[in-house]
Amino acid sequence: MKGYQEYFLRKLGWFLITFVFAFLLNFILPRMMPGDPVAVITQRVTQGMTSQTGVAKIYQEYSELFGTNKPMLEQFFLYVKNVSQGNFGISFSQYPRPVAEIIKSSIWWTVCLQFPAIIVGWLIGNTLGALAAYLKGGFDKVIMPVSIFVSNFPAFGMAIIMVVIFATTLKWFPISGGYGFDQIPNMSWTFVWSVIVHYQLPFWSIVLISIGGQAIGMRSMSIYELNADYVKYSRFLGINDRKIVGYVFRNAMLPQVTGLALSIGTMVGGALVAEIIFSYPGLGNTILKAVVGQDYPLISGVTLIITLMVLSANFIIEIIYGIIDPRIKATQAD
């Protein structure tokens, strides 16, 4: 088990290094955006005020509150200290709500939408790909072109198509939101039902997109493995076909596990777009509002959380990968 321990520590090391860099970028990038967000808030609050000294005073107060009047380095250490205590500061655009609270209220929407969608899409896609490789013939001839077609849709395109078909034309599902606009979040059945109904379109739009790519990848990997030398050899030793298919799909799965890590990575990019289109109350929408409102504590907070999620997902998958594929361990241990 020594080799595995080394592999684990190495991966953990890389995880931490990546996290530190991501953290730094997270702090610096929003502060490099053009424009003065404090001025924007001051302007909003002081609308109609004529006293120049009054405006300047309010500007100064806000600067103090947000810490923007301090030197960059001091701001950074203050930020590190606060973040470590779970304090991401106060939102500019939704003043005076703390960033932590905004994230807390939206993160579960995103996690509950994206993770199941990605996992379901991955499972369905891989099953279809494996079947297409094994059954060949007509099944393959249908699955392949459909997969290629579907996987080339951008996330927003798929979302809009779903809205047009199922919401506007068929009126089966609501157009947008996480729950009915006339509801207040509680544990009643009407609310839960409303959440379920609103969940369907964004969920399936993400699932459909991930199915295609996974199916194509799994199909070609399976075909490659089915023709591998060990398949022929195992057959000639009398091992039954079902067991050989087991070998083949287990080996074909390995690169697909990386695919899973990557699609969790795309959560930040592609799939967040679906959230925005459906006005889903998740992180995607929050980050959009934050960018529009030049709300850098909120941007930093959200991107930090997303970075942490993606890095952790990748870390966990690499750890699992080391367990299921002996070759990875062997090459990394050298």
Added chain:
Amino acid sequence: MSNVMLEVRELTTKYVTRFGEDIYAVDHVSLKVEEGKTLGIAGESGCGKSTLALSLMGYYFAPLHYTSGEIIIDGRNISGMNPNDVRKSILGKEIAYIPQAAMNALNPTRKIIHFIEDVIKEHELYITKKDIYDRARKLFETLGLSADVLQKYPVELSGGMKQRTVIAISVLLLPKVLIADEPSSALDVTSQKMVIKMLRKLMETGLISSLIFITHELPLLYNVADDIMVMYAGQIVEHGNAKQTVFDPIHPYAKGLMGSIIVPEKGLRDVKLTAIPGVPPNLKNPPSGCRFAERCKYVQPECKTHSINLNEVDGGRAYRCIFSEEKLREAYQNG
């Protein structure tokens, strides 16, 4: 006369391509291997050696298909058997196979011992893991392999080690016939030697009763085999004992093939190796007459129209040529 372990009569198999064309890669091949003997099969690449190896197993899967002929292993005809019965009671137990690319013959994500468990459980239902382990360990030790190998993944073994592990796994169930398809190609010379030694040991210790050794390396074949068969374009063109076939071939193709061996001796620098011009015919539409006619120095017009039979000569030899033995020898004398 000792027991015949494997007898093959007029075996014909074909590949069916994606476009539905039939390619007869093994065409009416007959052979016999006696107990304790090694049969060598020689020929250049693409002449059907490996396909013959696959066909001899009696278990076919696409794109290879059985057409006609009989395979008799130790008196038991397996040609008409249900494929599932062949799989359970013949493969590995009666006849076993060592693949050409042993490097990739093991499932990369399965420990050697787990793979061995899969193999044995397929043939013996009531056997415990411990018994399997003991048997595998004993076999490995007999063959000079460390028992530690059992607990390893294929990726942790060197090339030569993998090859020897594959050989050991192939003989787990003590097959009567072992078919080794170029077991030593792609190995360095030292590993090659170890593989050959191991194959010899299998025969000496009685783990196998007969061996079919396929290679294009003729000097190696001469060292290992008792009898040699030369294949060309899916057919046997010459058959005889090793010494005669290598040093005194009858068929023009065998003659050409043996002429391409380098013999390290004095004056080697001045010796020009003779190569056979051309390539083997495409078996999609094989020539109607002699298949070697296109490349033969001594070709006659009727070679291309008549199909040629295998002529038996004294001493259990046979060759496939329109000329008589004397006439061929005369032609070789005159260059």
